[in-house]
Amino acid sequence: MKDQNSAIVEPLVAVPPVTRKSGGTGLAFLGVLAFSGSMPATVFAMRGFDPWLVAIGRALVAAVIALVCLRAARLPLLPPRRHWGSYTLISLGVVFGFPVFSGLALDLGATTAHSAVVIGLLPAATAACAVLRAGERPRPLFWVACAAGAAAITAFTVTRHGSGPEGAWADLLLVGALLSAAVGYTEGGRLARETPGWQVISYALVVSLPLTAPVTAVLAATTPIHPSAEALAGFAYVAAVSMFLGFIPWYAGLARGGIARAGQTQLTQPLLTLVWAWVLMGERFGVVTVLGALAVLVCVAVTQRTRT
Numbered sequence: 001m002k003d004q005n006s007a008i009v010e011p012l013v014a015v016p017p018v019t020r021k022s023g024g025t026g027l028a029f030l031g032v033l034a035f036s037g038s039m040p041a042t043v044f045a046m047r048g049f050d051p052w053l054v055a056i057g058r059a060l061v062a063a064v065i066a067l068v069c070l071r072a073a074r075l076p077l078l079p080p081r082r083h084w085g086s087y088t089l090i091s092l093g094v095v096f097g098f099p100v101f102s103g104l105a106l107d108l109g110a111t112t113a114h115s116a117v118v119i120g121l122l123p124a125a126t127a128a129c130a131v132l133r134a135g136e137r138p139r140p141l142f143w144v145a146c147a148a149g150a151a152a153i154t155a156f157t158v159t160r161h162g163s164g165p166e167g168a169w170a171d172l173l174l175v176g177a178l179l180s181a182a183v184g185y186t187e188g189g190r191l192a193r194e195t196p197g198w199q200v201i202s203y204a205l206v207v208s209l210p211l212t213a214p215v216t217a218v219l220a221a222t223t224p225i226h227p228s229a230e231a232l233a234g235f236a237y238v239a240a241v242s243m244f245l246g247f248i249p250w251y252a253g254l255a256r257g258g259i260a261r262a263g264q265t266q267l268t269q270p271l272l273t274l275v276w277a278w279v280l281m282g283e284r285f286g287v288v289t290v291l292g293a294l295a296v297l298v299c300v301a302v303t304q305r306t307r308t
Contacts, residue, residue, distance in 0.1 A: 024257020028265040031250025034241050036272035039112045040280050041237035042103055048231025050223035051107040055099040057219065058235065059205060060212040062243035066202035079203035086187050090204040093184025094247075095212070099238070101177035110170035112281065116273035118174045123264045124149065125182035130189075130259035142260070149267050152295035185263060188247070189254030197251030201244060 045054045070077055079087050105115060124146050131137065184204075191200045205212075253262045271294070 024253045024255070024262045025265055026253070027249040028253030028257060028262040029268070031246050031248075031253060032266050032269050033272065034246030035250070035266075036116075036269050037276050038238055038242040039102070039106065039115050039273050040276045041234040041242065042099075042106055043112060043281065044230045044234025045238060046103065046107060046231075047234070048226040048228045049235060050219060050225075051103045052100070053216065053219040053223055053225075054235060054238065055103040056096075056212055057216045058099060058239035058243050059095045059208055060216045061235075061239035063205040063209050063212060065240065065244050066205045069198065070202055070206070075199065077206060079207065083191065083203075084207070086191055087204050087207045089187045090184045090191075090200070091208040093180045093182070093187070094201075095184075095204055095208045095243075097180025098177045098184065099243075101173045101180060105170040105173035105177065108170040108173070110174065112273060112277040115170075115174055116270040116277070118171060119178050119181075120149065120152075120267055120270045121175075122178040122181055122185075122269075123266045125178055126185050126263040126266070127260035129182045129186035130263065146264065149264075149295070185250075185254065186259055188251045189259040189263075192251040192255035197255070198248045200251050201247035205244070 042054060045058075049057070067077060102115065102119070106112070110118075127142075127146055188197075188200050188204070253265070256262070274290070
């Protein structure tokens, strides 16, 4: 009798799938909005700090913020043992992989605009990881739009990458950055189905502390530091926003709307980053760059109208 009642009541109180997916897309977009300033902020930070110090040191600062939040919430400072493997993957992907690879690419001379559009391939990589790791099965139309976005980004990269070996190395580093992020996003979104997003990124940062703390100390003691106002502002942004605050709505959105589907909102990041690069850095970009960003914007609109 109890089971029959619950079967009758459950559909009346359950959140409609469309509402859940729409809410997931909105949350994911808030995360993308936060991440869109990462490239310009990294460039500012590297004007006063070594690229390796920016990449690793920001994770240490974010870990301190995470520890404060965990302590304030009276939660354990270490994740459950059964999830240590997942948090290690997240750390390798978004705490180390993406910041290091993207920072080195920018240091080699990749422009903010170019880097942002290449990273537009990330949603496709995230969707593939969602199928392999999270068991999601998007419909054919989703993959058509996803492939179209990837093709637009690939065409942009082939025609607009920097000349010489440094341009090629920068693009390879950016590919390493997007693959790292795809793994970290998928694993984090999977855990966020049962753990709040802020706890997921907090525990990932805490798990990385045994490496980020000593490495940051060594880099701070051995690399030149010129703490100008813009360098400190850039470092503060990548540490507090890019490495911590942005992941709170991002992981929540992936868990609620589906990793593959909500992850496609990151196709909007190139356009947002181009705006930041223009406003904050006066960086100019040609018609091809704008068309590449707008192409992926159309693709994300199509992916959001498909079901998973």
